[in-house]
Amino acid sequence: MNLDLKNKRALVGGSTQGIGKAVAIELALLGANITLIARNEEALKKAKAEFNTDKGQQHSYIVADFSNPEEVKKNVTHYIQRQGTVNILVNNTGGPPAGPINIAQTEEFTTAFTNHLICNHILAQACLEGMKHSGYGRIINIISTSVKQPLHNLGVSNTIRAAVANWAKTWANEVGQFGITVNNVLPGATHTQRLQGIMETNATKSEKPLDEIKQTMLKEIPMKRFAEAAEIANAVAFLASPAAAYINGVNLPVDGGRTACL
Numbered sequence: 119m120n121l122d123l124k125n126k127r128a129l130v131g132g133s134t135q136g137i138g139k140a141v142a143i144e145l146a147l148l149g150a151n152i153t154l155i156a157r158n159e160e161a162l163k164k165a166k167a168e169f170n171t172d173k174g175q176q177h178s179y180i181v182a183d184f185s186n187p188e189e190v191k192k193n194v195t196h197y198i199q200r201q202g203t204v205n206i207l208v209n210n211t212g213g214p215p216a217g218p219i220n221i222a223q224t225e226e227f228t229t230a231f232t233n234h235l236i237c238n239h240i241l242a243q244a245c246l247e248g249m250k251h252s253g254y255g256r257i258i259n260i261i262s263t264s265v266k267q268p269l270h271n272l273g274v275s276n277t278i279r280a281a282v283a284n285w286a287k288t289w290a291n292e293v294g295q296f297g298i299t300v301n302n303v304l305p306g307a308t309h310t311q312r313l314q315g316i317m318e319t320n321a322t323k324s325e326k327p328l329d330e331i332k333q334t335m336l337k338e339i340p341m342k343r344f345a346e347a348a349e350i351a352n353a354v355a356f357l358a359s360p361a362a363a364y365i366n367g368v369n370l371p372v373d374g375g376r377t378a379c380l
């Protein structure tokens with residue numbers, strides 16, 4: 119099985135911590151040159167220094183805020199003009215704040231739509247010509263299992279994730295003919311700062327101990343544990359590899375079996 123990503127460049131969003139960083143680590147281990155995107159430049163420098171360089175990989179970063187699509191477009195377009203083709207795009211950023219949908223403000227939906235869908239679209243468009251030209255393209259979107267089954271207390275997130283999944287499927291239909299695949303990875307509950315934050319918010323709002331919140335979540339997972347970020351990253355790395363050339367337009371839950379439907 120060919121998992122070699124040598125001489126491929128991967129642009130990975132939200133990659134200074136959590137799932138995005140784990141993805142960047144795995145792609146670098148397979149030989150890819152990594153370009154990180156996040157807001158905090160110090161964290162970007164620190165993360166970049168940790169990635170594997172045994173195969174001569176060159177890593178870099180772009181500072182950009184996904185809540186500012188114009189900035190994302192400008193910085194990424196300049197970067198691609200300077201550095202050339204991006205072969206692998208991993209669309210990922212921080213998730214929308216938790217909360218029930220009936221009290222969500224309209225601005226929360228537009229903010230989440232901008233951060234998740236509009237910026238994915240800007241990045242995919244910026245990478246498209248290079249992917250076509252090189253005959254190798256992988257667009258992988260980190261979404262959530264809420265694409266298949268809405269999650270409790272994540273009203274805005276549930277709504278926007280469905281839009282992103284359909285955006286991706288539409289792209290998959292259009293660009294497959296150029297050797298570009300577009301797939302969605304749907305993480306279940308994964309050990310990251312976001313998961314910790316969601317559990318703490320739920321504990322505070324429900325006035326229940328944090329451990330009770332955690333145990334309730336674990337009960338729903340057949341594997342009876344949360345995922346490690348590296349386990350999500352392994353799925354992304356496979357989809358990014360030559361071995362996954364014929365997998366296109368899928369939603370892949372990596373959730374220990376938690377999602378109740380197929």
Ligand SMILES: NC(=O)c1ccc[n+]([C@@H]2O[C@H](COP(=O)([O-])OP(=O)(O)OC[C@H]3O[C@@H](n4cnc5c(N)ncnc54)[C@H](OP(=O)(O)O)[C@@H]3O)[C@@H](O)[C@H]2O)c1
Pocket residue numbers: 131132133134135136137138155156157158161182183184185210211212213214233260261262263304305306307308309310311312313
């Ligand atoms: N963890 C889970 O259990 C879980 C489950 C299902 C789905 N997900 C989804 O998977 C994605 C990643 O989750 P995670 O747990 O890895 O998140 P995380 O630990 O909160 O990490 C988020 C990353 O995104 C960057 N980021 C946040 N806001 C940004 C912005 N406006 N512009 C640019 N970069 C930004 C952060 O860096 P800076 O702060 O420096 O910008 C950081 O590198 C999210 O969409 C999340 O909802 C997570």
